[in-house]
Amino acid sequence: MITLWELKGKGERRYSLFSWRTRMALKHKRLDFTTQPVCLSDKAAIAFSGGRTVPIIRDGETVVRDSWKIAEHLEERYRDAPALFGGDIGRGVSQAFNAWVDRAVVPAMLSVIAADIHERVDPADEEYFRSSIEKALKTSLEQTRSERDDALRRLGRTLEPMQAALKRQPCVCGRAPAYADYILFSVFQWARVMSPHEVLGPEDPLCAWRERLLDLFDGFARNAPVA
Numbered sequence: 001m002i003t004l005w006e007l008k009g010k011g012e013r014r015y016s017l018f019s020w021r022t023r024m025a026l027k028h029k030r031l032d033f034t035t036q037p038v039c040l041s042d043k044a045a046i047a048f049s050g051g052r053t054v055p056i057i058r059d060g061e062t063v064v065r066d067s068w069k070i071a072e073h074l075e076e077r078y079r080d081a082p083a084l085f086g087g088d089i090g091r092g093v094s095q096a097f098n099a100w101v102d103r104a105v106v107p108a109m110l111s112v113i114a115a116d117i118h119e120r121v122d123p124a125d126e127e128y129f130r131s132s133i134e135k136a137l138k139t140s141l142e143q144t145r146s147e148r149d150d151a152l153r154r155l156g157r158t159l160e161p162m163q164a165a166l167k168r169q170p171c172v173c174g175r176a177p178a179y180a181d182y183i184l185f186s187v188f189q190w191a192r193v194m195s196p197h198e199v200l201g202p203e204d205p206l207c208a209w210r211e212r213l214l215d216l217f218d219g220f221a222r223n224a225p226v227a
């Protein structure tokens with residue numbers, strides 16, 4: 001049995017976007033797992049991993065931290081289960097896509113939903129979250145709320161390449177979803193779990209794609225507690 005350490009928010013919300021990549025990868029590989037929800041500020045709870053971030057998994061005797069390394073571990077150890085990358089080229093392209101999502105899409109989404117996240121983190125994390133996010137964004141949470149419409153427009157512009165791609169093929173990985181889909185999906189699931197606002201228009205090709213991802217594994221992500 002695999003154990004996944006992830007963040008806990010108010011009302012059983014599981015809001016770590018990187019952990020959503022791992023959750024979807026574990027389901028894709030048809031692996032059973034249990035979760036260990038932890039607070040963002042509780043570094044003692046995850047000190048065993050040698051780092052300060054989740055996701056972390058324990059798979060038998062092996063501890064792996066970092067969503068990308070976890071995906072590589074699962075692909076390597078569970079070769080007979082459905083592929084996350086589809087070979088070396090797929091692994092390389094997925095890693096490049098991971099970097100683009102982390103550096104372009106995640107910050108664009110954070111500016112849209114930061115204040116909503118703050119309202120839904122565990123009460124023990126409110127101060128920690130505010131100070132780290134205000135430092136990262138170089139502005140106050142209140143200011144992000146008042147500039148939300150601009151942030152939403154910036155997010156839309158950042159996502160244009162994916163809108164074009166998803167007009168041509170149903171998934172990021174082509175015909176069927178795999179790890180690169182989960183990389184992008186994690187950002188929308190983060191918003192879905194922590195913000196009451198919709199970030200996609202109904203006509204957006206990303207909207208239909210997100211619905212397909214929400215349906216996977218008997219509605220695994222759809223049935224998660226949300227804002």
Ligand SMILES: N[C@@H](CCC(=O)N[C@@H](CS)C(=O)NCC(=O)O)C(=O)O
Pocket residue numbers: 007015016017018019040052053054055065066067068132
């Ligand atoms: N590159 C890492 C990033 C992990 C990460 O930043 N996780 C966040 C939660 S989504 C975290 O644990 N942050 C700890 C902190 O801000 O103190 C990965 O892909 O796993």
